[in-house]
Amino acid sequence: MVAEDQYLEAYSEIANIGTGNAATALASFLHSRVMLDPPAAYRVDLQTACDLLIDGNRNTSVVLLECSGELDGVITLFLDDPAPYLAALGAPEEFAVDAIAEIGNIFAAKFLDAIGSMLGIEGHHAPPATASGDRRAIMQTVLALASQTDSYTLVRCWLRLEDGRSPAELVYFPGPSSLEHVGSLV
Amino acid sequence: MARFVVSIGQTAVATDEGDVIEMIGLGSCAGIFIAAPGTIALAAHSLLAQPRNGEVLAQPGKYVETAVPFLLDRLLGAGVARARCKAWVVGGAQMFTFGANSDSANIGQRNTDLAVALLRQNGLRPDTSFVGGTSARRASLRFDTGEFASSAGGA
Numbered sequence: 471m472v473a474e475d476q477y478l479e480a481y482s483e484i485a486n487i488g489t490g491n492a493a494t495a496l497a498s499f500l501h502s503r504v505m506l507d508p509p510a511a512y513r514v515d516l517q518t519a520c521d522l523l524i525d526g527n528r529n530t531s532v533v534l535l536e537c538s539g540e541l542d543g544v545i546t547l548f549l550d551d552p553a554p555y556l557a558a559l560g561a562p563e564e565f566a567v568d569a570i571a572e573i574g575n576i577f578a579a580k581f582l583d584a585i586g587s588m589l590g591i592e593g594h595h596a597p598p599a600t601a602s603g604d605r606r607a608i609m610q611t612v613l614a615l616a617s618q619t620d621s622y623t624l625v626r627c628w629l630r631l632e633d634g635r636s637p638a639e640l641v642y643f644p645g646p647s648s649l650e651h652v653g654s655l656v
Numbered sequence: 657m658a659r660f661v662v663s664i665g666q667t668a669v670a671t672d673e674g675d676v677i678e679m680i681g682l683g684s685c686a687g688i689f690i691a692a693p694g695t696i697a698l699a700a701h702s703l704l705a706q707p708r709n710g711e712v713l714a715q716p717g718k719y720v721e722t723a724v725p726f727l728l729d730r731l732l733g734a735g736v737a738r739a740r741c742k743a744w745v746v747g748g749a750q751m752f753t754f755g756a757n758s759d760s761a762n763i764g765q766r767n768t769d770l771a772v773a774l775l776r777q778n779g780l781r782p783d784t785s786f787v788g789g790t791s792a793r794r795a796s797l798r799f800d801t802g803e804f805a806s807s808a809g810g811a
Binding site: 515516517520524527534536567596597599600601603604605606607608609610611613614615617618619620 | 663664665666680681682683684685703704708713714715718749751752753754755758760763764791792793809
């Protein structure tokens with residue numbers, strides 16, 4: 471039996487490398503530096519997950535990718551203020567939804583590639599799903615899709631554009647297979 | 657007199673004058689409300705229709721399948737005839753735009769469909785005026801009068 475804190479620490483380490491790779495890809499795509507906070511891993515019950523992820527009532531835009539195969543789970547990228555990301559990309563207003571989906575797709579795909587390489591496993595993901603609106607309401611679908619057992623294991627990381635504004639939040643919920651592979655490393 | 661704001665996976669039972677049960681920012685979840693005005697008001701904020709294999713059920717409100725029997729047990733415990741009760745099912749919105757043929761697009765509809773079916777099986781006729789769509793809702797139920805309200809928006 472692996473100690474809980476040891477397990478979460480291992481997941482944070484793996485996520486750290488994954489987010490580093492993903493940020494490099496996103497920076498190249500946006501032609502802008504992307505700064506990262508170190509990721510943190512949690513194992514929490516539903517109520518604590520709600521408290522952690524739904525802090526207040528605000529609008530957000532989010533990209534969600536459902537992953538299957540050995541590298542399974544749900545990965546989301548929340549952009550409370552997508553405008554600077556769209557501006558960095560030079561995306562016109564009418565393509566905002568597609569551009570946000572592409573930003574999420576690039577970041578999430580690189581993140582998954584990197585952690586898949588480290589773990590020696592592969593997975594594939596569905597096309598990105600997008601939503602905009604009340605974060606509390608959007609999070610219900612995320613938590614429903616990520617629900618596997620009586621608790622949630624999640625990795626959370628903040629990134630920002632080079633001016634420090636417009637934080638975006640990556641939240642990754644590894645699925646049962648991914649969790650098992652990380653457990654075997656510890 | 658109390659204001660119960662029912663979060664995801666939670667249930668609420670109101671039995672005092674002036675009590676109000678509320679749900680804020682309902683998306684794909686099912687909000688299930690039952691009232692026998694002046695006697696009891698109940699609600700559950702359910703995330704999913706049914707538990708997945710092997711899950712330990714710490715919270716009956718998390719799933720529609722366990723929330724409805726939980727609420728009906730409380731109703732029975734209060735000695736209320738179901739014929740006196742009003743019921744509402746709210747939520748089940750599709751918050752995300754998924755790719756074609758994605759099963760995940762129906763997650764909200766599965767929640768509210770099962771809630772309606774289970775309530776009907778148990779002799780209640782839920783109002784489903786506030787189900788579906790693509791945006792957040794809020795809803796409230798007053799213990800005293802059984803007055804129910806729902807509006808768009810999460811705030």
